[in-house]
Amino acid sequence: MSMDSQLLQKYNIPVPRYTSYPPVPYWDDSIDVDQWKSVFSSQVAKGNREDGISLYIHLPFCESLCSYCGCNKKITTNHSVEDVYIDALLKEWDMYLSLMNEWPVIRELHLGGGTPTFFSAANLEKLLSGIFSKAMIHPQHEFSFEGHPNNTTLLQLQTLYRLGFRRVSYGVQDMDPEVQRVISRIQPIENVQTAVENARQAGYHSVNFDLIYGLPLQTADTMRRTIEQTIALKPDRIAFYSYAHVPWTSRGQRLFDEKDLPSTGEKMKLYQLGKDMFTAKGYREIGMDHFALPNEDLYIAKQEGRLHRNFMGYTTQHTSMLIGLGVSSISDAGSAYAQNEKTLHNYYAAIDKNEFPLTKGYFLTTEDIHCKNYILDIICKGNTVFNKEDIPMLKKYSFPELTSLEADGLIQWSERGLQLTVTGDHFVRNVCSAFDMFLQQKKLAGEKPKFSKAV
Secondary structure (H helix, E strand, O other): OOHHHHHHHHHOOEOOOOOOOOOHHHOEOOOOHHHHHHHHHHHHHHOOHHHOEEEEEEEOEEOOOOOOOOOOOEEOOOOOHHHHHHHHHHHHHHHHHOOOOOOOEEEEEEEEEOOHHHOOHHHHHHHHHHHHOOOEEEEEEEEEEEEOOOOOOHHHHHHHHHOOEEEEEEEEEOOOHHHHHHOOOOOOHHHHHHHHHHHHHHOOOEEEEEEEEOOOOOOHHHHHHHHHHHHHHOOOEEEEEEOOOOOOOOHHHHHOOHHHOOOHHHHHHHHHHHHHHHHHOOOEEEOOOEEEOOOOHHHHHHHOOOOEEEOOEEEOOOOOOEEEEOOOOEEEOOOEEEEEOOOHHHHHHHHHOOOOOEEEEEEOOHHHHHHHHHHHHHHHHOEEEOOHHHHHHHHHHOHHHHHHHHHOOOEEEEOOEEEEOOOHHHHHHHHHHOOOHHHHHHHHOOOOOOOOEOO
């Protein structure tokens, strides 16, 4: 077993993905809505208007169930749900506008799902026009959306392009017909190719693919063919995600025969194969799970030290406020998080009463904010500098972990800060976990975390 394989084996342990700190499982199961509104208004007041805000809109509907998916979704073929949901989103937007003394400047916007392209082009325009009618658009904005290769039409692409969108992410996952069959995600390569061609024709400068390794029935041969077909279509970015098998939270995954899942060793080989093939064709690795061509904005942002990460993933934009609209969406006001109701029934009930549809959240302490910043620095820049006042906390919880990470060649560190090594780039989630006080305290107490594994 090579050294790399030994490290992969050692560090393939349950750790959060760190789209937030603290991670969502550590948040409170309820939220003081008045306190949230106060923190939100305070953040708006002190924020730099020129920086703008980020906006995430969750569109949960899908026409069929993809059994691997852990996202919040509602399966239906009844498209009359679109109008009702859009009306609720616009009412929720008005609630947030009521906490601001002037219209916001939208710098970043992402449509996630579910399947955003479940919505017709006309209804996507209705939703976004309603949002934009009460906001200003930042001149350096970045708008993106997730599309299903089977149902993203040229008209939808053209409509969204006209509204300012320049990036589309296609949920490809895998190209192999048998893998697609077992995960209930049938999409012939011809459909993927057409979706890419339509996006290029409409003028999009960034076409991205989401791929997953570790799915049922995947082998080195099927993965190699998937990546060869992916590279032939020349996406600008590739998100190469580890399949998170969490049947305790995602009921669709209970449909799998777990004997069809690659073993830990096989899954590691799939990851290494993908990484090697992408880099051999000129893609550059960016943080966790992401690859991009050298002329892509995400890679340039990393080279220039501007890379940021939020609930929407890696981004070139760094705003002080993220508003999440729609069922299960998450908002980030810098020192507080709030998550919306996870069921449509509860979400609609709150909106109908003109109440914020919040179900859980977390208000960060000064210690939390420092740890959040350490994790963001490591995940985005590969280094961080420690605050002197944090040294006692770090000595107790983080430094023992850092000593072990350095011994394995993943970091270089002192009491001033740390720097990832080239090897450490592959284990960034593990390095970040050294600053996860919730995780470290549970480890000291002998508790086993329940997250997806790092690889």
